[in-house]
Amino acid sequence: MIETHDHISSAFNNELFHLNNTLLEMGRTLENMYEKSINAFDQKNDAASKEVISNDEKIDDLENSIINQIQVLIAKRQPMAVDLRVLVGCTRIAGYMERIGDLISSVNKRNITLIEYNIENEKKDIIDLFSSAMKLFQKSLDCFARKDFKLAEVVRSQDLDIDKQYKYFFNKLLEKMSRQSKLVVPGTHMLFIAKNLERLGDHATNIADSISYMATGEVKAPSRPKISE
Amino acid sequence: MIKEQTKLDIDNVDVFYGKKQAIFNVDLEIKKNQVTAFIGPSGCGKSTLLRCFNRMNDLIDICKVSGSILLDSVNILDKKLDLVRLRTKVGMVFQKPNPFPKSIYDNVAYGPKIHGLCEDISELDEVVEKSLKSAGLWNEVKDRLNEPGTGISGGQQQRLCIARAIATNPDVILMDEPCSALDPIATARVEELMQELKKNYTIIVVTHNMQQAARVSEKTAFFHLGHLIEFGNTEEIFTSPNEIKTQDYITGRFG
Amino acid sequence: MFDISLYFIFLLGLSSYYIGKNRAKKNINLITETGGLESHYGMYLVIWTILPAFIFYLIWSVISNYLIKEATLGSIPNDLLPNNLSMQKLFLDSIIVVAKGGSSLSKVPEISVAFYQNFAFYSTLGKSISTISISLISFFIFYKKIDSNVRAKNFLERIILVFLFISSIIAIMTTVGIILSLIVETTKFFQDVTIFEYFFGLLWSPQMALREGQVAAEGSFGAVPVFAGTFLITIIAMALAGPVGLFSAIYLSEYASKNTRKIVKPTIEVLAGVPTVVYGFFAALVVGPFIRRTSESFGLASSSESALAAGLVMGIMIIPFISSLSDDVINSVPQSLREASFGVGATKSETIKKVIIPAALPGIVAAFMLAISRAIGETMIVVMAAGLSAKLTANPLDSVTTVTVQIVTLLVGDHEFDSTKTMAAFALGMTLFAITLILNIYAIRVVKKYREKYD
Known part of the structure; x- marks a missing residue:
């Protein structure tokens, strides 16, 4: 837990509470988009994918609202120590979430293209990757909701698993594509989807890192252990 | 050459007002040519400690100080110490600008005059000009040195008081909430001046304004109820303090 | 000289405090509209009951005192009237003393004594009656006025201002009076003694x-x-x-x-x-x-x-x-x-x-x-x-x-x-x-x- 006592200024407390709620809403919206994307991919539902893409606007709006709130808070409260770190952390988290939104809509754009191809053999691997990234993202959201920076360590370690999973899928698909030329077009799209999901996992980790920064003031080294592609 | 030379070594200092203990066992090292800020809620003892450094507490009968404070390895709490010499070495600037009701010139010349620091008038003129220049006030007052020091603006008065303090060529300047009676522009001027002055002097500033402490100081000490809670680099104190009490105070969470 | 009419207006004034207060209490809108207190209206009525009547009383006293002397002087038979002005004054004083029941060494004309007593009696009577009536009339007028949402608070403020002003004027006038009398007497002195002698003379022996x-x-x-x-x-x-x-x-x-x-x-x-x-x-x-x-x-x-x-x-x-x-x-x-x-x-x-x-x-x-x-x-x-x-x-x-x-x-x-x-x-x-x-x-x-x- 980061917070110790309430501020003397109750207005300050309320403003922080509102900021927190806006971030949680952004997280929930992303979660929702993400779940829809899995189904859309699984069922080749282009209408659902289009809906998810249109939802990205809402994410952008929420991000703007968060940045505005933080801006006003800094101007009004001149935050120090933990407050300062929370606001800096929230700024970063909002940025990561916005990029996660972009990644999800990019995945869905490729899904719409993939509908006309037969990808039954590769589907399962992608869905596995989807759910791993989903779990990671949900965990980082939990981590934020509970302000639990110990959970952040867990997120960090699980990101490695996704990287492995991606690497494995990448090599496997690349090999298939070299043998079956009809797989080149859908395979490329699937490679991008997999890459996006891997990036999504990275951002989820970044969110967790931001939370542990908020708690401790330590900025984690950006060079996280990574498996080379 | 050691980069951070110790100017004041405060060791095991207790201060009593009668039976009430105001400072508990404080250990602190003030580095040379740095600005050290003392922060803490009212009544936390920061001003009391500051006033130990030039023995201003001697003016209060019931105030007793124990422990040792070494200024360049001389214990200034020594009963036999020459207070006059100490106070020329440790200048002080107060919360409210308090220029003497004399001319601007006489305000600055006051210290050098009573200590006989200058041989003749031209030397005194030089000291006054130099001090006023150091205090960043020379250009504003050079044409009206004979006007009363109480007639200039609050910010100028405070800089006049700084000029008065540095006219006796001290090593250390103590500032007791020097900007609390000033507007933001005048405050910015004084803060700017502090950055300039620390090249030649060691500055200790007591302030209620956390942002000010964060802006002007290299080291910050946080006091609470007479105890030194945390002392360290200002950057760390204001971004990630070690003590919960420090954090609660600087983030406005104090009861 | 204190007489019954002063007691009357004083008593009326005292009771008018409560009357005014009650009147204000009954007029529901008054307090909310004027922002005054009930007691303000009590004081308001007190002032209007006492002040005009009292001022009238004082003016009458001063004027009648002057008139009575002039008239009594006129009533003295010519043959008894001294020619010297200060002797006339003395003679008049003796008449007044006798008229008030005292005795005088000098012989005073009965007719003038009677005249004085008469004049004094009617003057006092008239004064009492008119004082009481003025007090009553202004009491009723201003009692009615309380109904018409008059602002008693502001009125009282003005009264206080006037009172304070008069107090300070009294202090100043006293000083001025003292200085004036000093100047007058000093001028007389310098008619007898030269300024030069006074300021530069080295001998002081007025004895x-x-x-x-x-x-x-x-x-x-x-x-x-x-x-x-x-x-x-x-x-x-x-x-x-x-x-x-x-x-x-x-x-x-x-x-x-x-x-x-x-x-x-x-x-x-x-x-x-x-x-x-x-x-x-x-x-x-x-x-x-x-x-x-x-x-x-x-x-x-x-x-x-x-x-x-x-x-x-x-x-x-x-x-x-x-x-x-x-x-x-x-x-x-x-x-x-x-x-x-x-x-x-x-x-x-x-x-x-x-x-x-x-x-x-x-x-x-x-x-x-x-x-x-x-x-x-x-x-x-x-x-x-x-x-x-x-x-x-x-x-x-x-x-x-x-x-x-x-x-x-x-x-x-x-x-x-x-x-x-x-x-x-x-x-x-x-x-x-x-x-x-x-x-x-x-x-x-x-x-x-x-x-x-x-x-």
């Missing part, structure tokens, strides 16, 4: 004019020795009280502990409460003889009445003025100035000399001025200890006299009111007044020039 027809009936009115005596004694007194008072003030405010101060300051102030006559006999019976004996043992001629004795005792008397006032002033010099001075390494005495005294100068000068005026105006000590002889001398062991003492001796005893001797007292008073005024103005200028203003 010569005691008997009419004496050779030196005019007396001598050279005021120089009198003022010289005054200044000599004042200088002696200030020479003692100035340093002692100031130094004790500095000790009290800067050095003494709180407890010492608590005891010493009131003790010094007790000195101010000792009646001057006590100082007087102390000076005459203890200090005077002591000084004479001491100076004789040094081979100096001295009388037991000496300027030194009076001056010293007077100095003791005015110490508390200087010390107490200066102490207050020094105390009000802000602590921050002391700290500033100590902060640059000044010692206590340097701080006092260079910072505190200059900052407190206006107050200290004011304290000195007050002490000097006290010394110049002091009479009792000098009468008892310094003597009456107007000698022009700078020898403090000699007996001298002062202005106030001369005024006392000039006015004590029986003399004619318009004799030169009496008017000389006014001239002395006027000069004394002028001197203190000039001293004060000069002191203000000094203060302005040297004061170091702190804020």
Whole structure:
């Protein structure tokens, strides 16, 4: 837990509470988009994918609202120590979430293209990757909701698993594509989807890192252990 | 050459007002040519400690100080110490600008005059000009040195008081909430001046304004109820303090 | 003269407070609309019930008093009327005394006495009736007015303003009156004695004019020795009280502990409460003889009445003025100035000399001025200890006299009111007044020039 006592200024407390709620809403919206994307991919539902893409606007709006709130808070409260770190952390988290939104809509754009191809053999691997990234993202959201920076360590370690999973899928698909030329077009799209999901996992980790920064003031080294592609 | 030379070594200092203990066992090292800020809620003892450094507490009968404070390895709490010499070495600037009701010139010349620091008038003129220049006030007052020091603006008065303090060529300047009676522009001027002055002097500033402490100081000490809670680099104190009490105070969470 | 009508309007006024209050209570909108209180309306009605009637009563009294005298004078039969104006006045006074039931030595005409009694009776009757009716009428008019949402609060504010204004005018008019009477009498004096003689004459002996027809009936009115005596004694007194008072003030405010101060300051102030006559006999019976004996043992001629004795005792008397006032002033010099001075390494005495005294100068000068005026105006000590002889001398062991003492001796005893001797007292008073005024103005200028203003 980061917070110790309430501020003397109750207005300050309320403003922080509102900021927190806006971030949680952004997280929930992303979660929702993400779940829809899995189904859309699984069922080749282009209408659902289009809906998810249109939802990205809402994410952008929420991000703007968060940045505005933080801006006003800094101007009004001149935050120090933990407050300062929370606001800096929230700024970063909002940025990561916005990029996660972009990644999800990019995945869905490729899904719409993939509908006309037969990808039954590769589907399962992608869905596995989807759910791993989903779990990671949900965990980082939990981590934020509970302000639990110990959970952040867990997120960090699980990101490695996704990287492995991606690497494995990448090599496997690349090999298939070299043998079956009809797989080149859908395979490329699937490679991008997999890459996006891997990036999504990275951002989820970044969110967790931001939370542990908020708690401790330590900025984690950006060079996280990574498996080379 | 050691980069951070110790100017004041405060060791095991207790201060009593009668039976009430105001400072508990404080250990602190003030580095040379740095600005050290003392922060803490009212009544936390920061001003009391500051006033130990030039023995201003001697003016209060019931105030007793124990422990040792070494200024360049001389214990200034020594009963036999020459207070006059100490106070020329440790200048002080107060919360409210308090220029003497004399001319601007006489305000600055006051210290050098009573200590006989200058041989003749031209030397005194030089000291006054130099001090006023150091205090960043020379250009504003050079044409009206004979006007009363109480007639200039609050910010100028405070800089006049700084000029008065540095006219006796001290090593250390103590500032007791020097900007609390000033507007933001005048405050910015004084803060700017502090950055300039620390090249030649060691500055200790007591302030209620956390942002000010964060802006002007290299080291910050946080006091609470007479105890030194945390002392360290200002950057760390204001971004990630070690003590919960420090954090609660600087983030406005104090009861 | 107090009569029943005044009691009446007073009682009516008293009850109208409650009547007005009740009236306001019944008028529900009144309080909310005018923002006043019920008691404001009580007072409002009281003022309107009493004030106009009372003013009318006073005016009637003054006018009727004048008319009654004129008319009575007219009623005196011509053959009995004295030709001299002041004799007429005396005669009239006797008539009034007889009319009021007294007796008079001189024979007064019955007819005039009866006339006076009649006039007085009807005048009093008329006055009472009209006072009571005015009071009643204005009571009813303003009782009704409470209904029409009149703003009693504002009205009361104005009344208070008028009251305060009149009070301050009374103080000013009194001063002006005193000065005017001084000027008038002084001018008369200077018709008898030349200004030159008064200001430059070296001989003061008004006693010569005691008997009419004496050779030196005019007396001598050279005021120089009198003022010289005054200044000599004042200088002696200030020479003692100035340093002692100031130094004790500095000790009290800067050095003494709180407890010492608590005891010493009131003790010094007790000195101010000792009646001057006590100082007087102390000076005459203890200090005077002591000084004479001491100076004789040094081979100096001295009388037991000496300027030194009076001056010293007077100095003791005015110490508390200087010390107490200066102490207050020094105390009000802000602590921050002391700290500033100590902060640059000044010692206590340097701080006092260079910072505190200059900052407190206006107050200290004011304290000195007050002490000097006290010394110049002091009479009792000098009468008892310094003597009456107007000698022009700078020898403090000699007996001298002062202005106030001369005024006392000039006015004590029986003399004619318009004799030169009496008017000389006014001239002395006027000069004394002028001197203190000039001293004060000069002191203000000094203060302005040297004061170091702190804020």
